[in-house]
Amino acid sequence: MAATSWEDSVKCLKGVILDMCGVLYDAGEDGGTPIPGSVEAVKRLKASDLQVRFCTNETQATREVFVAKLQRMGFDICVSEVFSPAPAAVAVLKERGLRPHLLVYDGVVPEFDSVEKANPNCVVIGDAAEKFSYQNLNDAFRVLIGLEKPVLFSLGRGKYYKEDEGLNLDVGVYMKALETVMIGDDLVNDVGGAQHCGMKGVQVRTGKYRPSDEKHPTVTADGYVDNLAEAVETILKLRGQ
CATH class of the missing domain: 3.40.50.1000 (HAD superfamily/HAD-like)
Known part of the structure; x- marks a missing residue:
């Protein structure tokens, strides 16, 4: 995979913020299922020297309920690590x-x-x-x-946002951070929002991703990866971990 601007800054990273639905798991009637490789990817990140936090626009459940669902899927995550x-x-x-x-x-x-x-x-x-x-x-x-x-x-x-039956209207999220990379599936809100705050924004080709995102007229991701596992592999490899 050719080097991109986000990869060039990996060695200087202090932390990674992960979007959740569409990056860690796909929504569904049964509560959702992990995207292949994402459970292990989170474990690898948390075993590295990087700070890891999770950002969600979830406004239909408390953090405790939401995190419990992720834990049942096998994710190593606690309420204090989630910003909603x-x-x-x-x-x-x-x-x-x-x-x-x-x-x-x-x-x-x-x-x-x-x-x-x-x-x-x-x-x-x-x-x-x-x-x-x-x-x-x-x-x-x-x-x-x-x-x-x-x-x-x-x-x-x-x-x-994406649910099992398709895309549903939402009110979204806004967040801010410093010296981190945002990994998300929503080009405009995840990636574009991160870039607006001076961060690097990487889009995964899972969740809400559409091929047309890569030709968006106003927002261009700093990098594209097939899934979270590939992003983590790239980050840790470039950091020698």
């Missing part, structure tokens, strides 16, 4: 003394147990799936329109 939108939103709400009206999936509501929600002075939306009804959207609108200075938080910005 809801806990980040909770931190901001507490810092600003805000009381949210929630338009989120029922499964993620427990993440907000520690914040006051009476007499809301802001709105938080996430991937609410079927709860994105007219009535629920209108309730959120009424909260915002009744505020002198409306405050709206979204638990992400992505357009869609």
Whole structure:
């Protein structure tokens, strides 16, 4: 495989951030199945000198539930290593003394147990799936329109995600890091988002990847690999591990 800009910077890496769905596993009705080689790839990364963290735009379950699912698949992962939108939103709400009206999936509501929600002075939306009804959207609108200075938080910005039945609408994710490489399947949100933050972005040809991604008019990945296992093999080989 020809050297690319992301490979040139591998020896200087301090950490790796891994997207999860579409990189570690493929979603499905049974909860999902590991992408071949990904379980071992994570083990190899965690045995190296690199810091490894996991980033997900999962907003339909708590981190505890989500991580438990990954552990059942065989992944060496713990809650403290996972960064997801809801806990980040909770931190901001507490810092600003805000009381949210929630338009989120029922499964993620427990993440907000520690914040006051009476007499809301802001709105938080996430991937609410079927709860994105007219009535629920209108309730959120009424909260915002009744505020002198409306405050709206979204638990992400992505357009869609992949499930067993196909691609579904989503609200996505935003994240920031320094001196790391982002490995993801979503060209615009994973790779493009990482590049916007000054990181290298590598796209795996699994999950949401489409061949047309490699000819995208505005976002070009720093590198493409067939799957996570190939990315890890490249990183560790170039680092002499």
